[in-house]
Amino acid sequence: MVRAKTGNRIRETGSDRVINAAVLVLLAVLFVIWFFPMLYVVLASVTPYEDVVRAGLLILPSRPTFTAYSFLFSSTGIVGSFLVTLTVTIVGTLLSMALSILLAFPLSKKGLPGRALITKLLVFTMYFSGGLIPTYMMVRRLHLLNTIWALIIPGCVSTYNMLLLRSYFVSMPDELLEAAEVDGSGPLRTLVQIALPLSLPVTMSVMLFYMVTYWNTYYAYYYYCYDKSLRPLQVVLMDLIRSATGEAEADEFVPTITVQMAAVVFSCVPIVCVYPFIQKYFTTGIMLGAVKG
Amino acid sequence: MKTRILALVCALALLLCALGAPALADDVITIEVLSDANASDDSALESNFVRDRFKEKLGVDVAWNYNPELQTTLNMRSMSDDLPEIFAVPSRAMLTELAEDGYVLNLSDYADQLPDAFAFIEENIAAGKVGGDVYAIATRPYAFRAATWYNAKWFEQCGVTAENMPDTLEGFLALCRDLVARDLDGNGQNDTIGLTGTKRKTLRQLFGAYGCTIPNKLVCTADGTITDTMLSPAYYDALCCIRELWAEGFIDHEIFSLSDTQAVEKAMTGTALLVSCDWPSIKKAGVVESFLALDPDARWEIVGELTGPTGDRYVGDYNAQSYQRLYAVNADLADEPEKLSKVLSVINYVATEEGLELTSYGVEGEHWSRGENGAVNVFPEKVQEINFSWVYQLCGREDLSYCRMKFGEAAWPYILATSEQAWLDDVTKIIDKPSWYNATDAETFISESVMAFISGDAELTPESWAAFLEKLDTTYQYGEFIDYANGYYHELSGK
Numbered sequence: 046m047v048r049a050k051t052g053n054r055i056r057e058t059g060s061d062r063v064i065n066a067a068v069l070v071l072l073a074v075l076f077v078i079w080f081f082p083m084l085y086v087v088l089a090s091v092t093p094y095e096d097v098v099r100a101g102l103l104i105l106p107s108r109p110t111f112t113a114y115s116f117l118f119s120s121t122g123i124v125g126s127f128l129v130t131l132t133v134t135i136v137g138t139l140l141s142m143a144l145s146i147l148l149a150f151p152l153s154k155k156g157l158p159g160r161a162l163i164t165k166l167l168v169f170t171m172y173f174s175g176g177l178i179p180t181y182m183m184v185r186r187l188h189l190l191n192t193i194w195a196l197i198i199p200g201c202v203s204t205y206n207m208l209l210l211r212s213y214f215v216s217m218p219d220e221l222l223e224a225a226e227v228d229g230s231g232p233l234r235t236l237v238q239i240a241l242p243l244s245l246p247v248t249m250s251v252m253l254f255y256m257v258t259y260w261n262t263y264y265a266y267y268y269y270c271y272d273k274s275l276r277p278l279q280v281v282l283m284d285l286i287r288s289a290t291g292e293a294e295a296d297e298f299v300p301t302i303t304v305q306m307a308a309v310v311f312s313c314v315p316i317v318c319v320y321p322f323i324q325k326y327f328t329t330g331i332m333l334g335a336v337k338g
Numbered sequence: 339m340k341t342r343i344l345a346l347v348c349a350l351a352l353l354l355c356a357l358g359a360p361a362l363a364d365d366v367i368t369i370e371v372l373s374d375a376n377a378s379d380d381s382a383l384e385s386n387f388v389r390d391r392f393k394e395k396l397g398v399d400v401a402w403n404y405n406p407e408l409q410t411t412l413n414m415r416s417m418s419d420d421l422p423e424i425f426a427v428p429s430r431a432m433l434t435e436l437a438e439d440g441y442v443l444n445l446s447d448y449a450d451q452l453p454d455a456f457a458f459i460e461e462n463i464a465a466g467k468v469g470g471d472v473y474a475i476a477t478r479p480y481a482f483r484a485a486t487w488y489n490a491k492w493f494e495q496c497g498v499t500a501e502n503m504p505d506t507l508e509g510f511l512a513l514c515r516d517l518v519a520r521d522l523d524g525n526g527q528n529d530t531i532g533l534t535g536t537k538r539k540t541l542r543q544l545f546g547a548y549g550c551t552i553p554n555k556l557v558c559t560a561d562g563t564i565t566d567t568m569l570s571p572a573y574y575d576a577l578c579c580i581r582e583l584w585a586e587g588f589i590d591h592e593i594f595s596l597s598d599t600q601a602v603e604k605a606m607t608g609t610a611l612l613v614s615c616d617w618p619s620i621k622k623a624g625v626v627e628s629f630l631a632l633d634p635d636a637r638w639e640i641v642g643e644l645t646g647p648t649g650d651r652y653v654g655d656y657n658a659q660s661y662q663r664l665y666a667v668n669a670d671l672a673d674e675p676e677k678l679s680k681v682l683s684v685i686n687y688v689a690t691e692e693g694l695e696l697t698s699y700g701v702e703g704e705h706w707s708r709g710e711n712g713a714v715n716v717f718p719e720k721v722q723e724i725n726f727s728w729v730y731q732l733c734g735r736e737d738l739s740y741c742r743m744k745f746g747e748a749a750w751p752y753i754l755a756t757s758e759q760a761w762l763d764d765v766t767k768i769i770d771k772p773s774w775y776n777a778t779d780a781e782t783f784i785s786e787s788v789m790a791f792i793s794g795d796a797e798l799t800p801e802s803w804a805a806f807l808e809k810l811d812t813t814y815q816y817g818e819f820i821d822y823a824n825g826y827y828h829e830l831s832g833k
Binding site: 093094095098099122177178181182185264267268271273284287301302 | 372376379383405413415417603606607628631
């Protein structure tokens, strides 16, 4: 295969073009496979129920309507749940990031006494968790049951995410951090003003992981809470879908497919909107974290 | 100084808030009920007239904890010594386990405090027994709700009305086959399915007309014998009939992936001539409204009983001696007699006439009035306000009268008609499996084999059927299990 460099570009050979075209076609097919279900969910949520049932697959809504959303917001308590999830996500992510960073940074220091042992103990928890019942007992003893903290604290620090951060901090040149110390910076200031700004890619990536985890809070509610005002968004969504697909109970409300789709859109869109802002850090951050350590 | 004044103001404000907060009377205790029953508007469970009545009359504030993950939650909370006062138990197997481990109260010892509850559930009280004692309140099962429904508009277009509808399975299937071939939806394609539904229960009336049930059901015969109809000669004939319908495409091949709603939607869009489902899936007002939007002329009627080759007319199976839910009481309460007495008073109260009326129809005078003949007349404009109250029916309810009130006169003929059809007495849920019997493997083997016979994946001949039964007996000890089930049932029910 002969390639001639013209200017800054590499001239494509015939086989390159064929391969590139094949890749493009494959990606286009994958895009359609990935995109169509999402498009269907959005379209079904703004299409009259009878059209959705009759048409099966939709391309464009014949008569756009927001009836499903109107019903969703007025009758299902989803707005209150949205606020719960938003609170859990914001507070939880901030707390998780603070704890993970404060754990990862010291562990990245070679001079930390017992560093290897602490790391091994932390890694141990990745493979052997306490289990559901001991965790419940712990949450109960801490008087967290039926409080919003029960949705945040039990999963506050992920060892995996902490290790990603630690690996990134380890990869930083010691000289850089030492230079800060020579200039009189204490460990906390070095972390906040030097290490963190330089580790933005991995920090943002880990933050996204935490955000998505908190956004998807589901089981923690059923295990630790029963106060209806603490119901996260995913619980309401699941209830809507369960009541529509399960055995018919002697109750009146039957959420239609359009209401279910509206709920799916409402529960997905906010977190999906976060991705574009973090995307640029995401790939770099994880790749860097993955190869060091 | 300013800071101190501010702190003082804040402290006073907090104090005032605390004083101003509504406090429960000293003699009102709060109890938790953990259940997988939930109202569509679950915020109604936070504060409502039923809860108020419990507080006023019994001195108990009932905090309802809806939880669909019952098994995990009960495991977690029992191990943590944190069981709620009253809780729903998802199965008899778990009830037995909890009773043997001492987590649930033996209610037989407190029968004197539960006279109304025990009387109300008399017919199915055995379903909550372990070792001869009552460990859970087995709520009354709902009335029989299953039916096969036909598209009356299409039938009438072809000159078939309820009056000239065949009443034998053979005649009815011949008619349906003819109608399916006529392109009734007028789309120019031969794409109409005969029968759709959800999973195996789609086939219940087809089996029922042969005096049989769908796989993995134990039934109690008229003479009190427990058997699996699969062991009867008629089962093979039923399979042959169903296999033929499956091969023709008369039975929807997608039944295993459809939910109740999807199956009915499929029928409503003109894809199927018949749909097998319970009446709530097709006759609730909300559902009817949705489907009339699809076709304002749509009418779906009950096929009714069909006489099969064996002379049987069963439409399905029903758990008359079984339960809708099992409610147990925390055994730790035995050490707190006063609290226990109040907890039991809640269970007993909902089985009294007053309690049943409250949880079914609401408050007299506010939601309903009593007619001259003693009948309850619910104010139509108040029906929505009592939508949630059924969750508090800890002993069950008078299902027919309740459903008539709740789902209205439009649904009532169907509610009544479905309940009056013939059904086989399904006792599967109350027969606990012995440890020597590998129920999971046996049930999987039965399900998969029967489906393979129906779908044509396995050859169906008298020899292959006999070989299947032989393997069931030798490999899975099915014959011994049936003997055990007979002994167990008679001991449990005392019949």
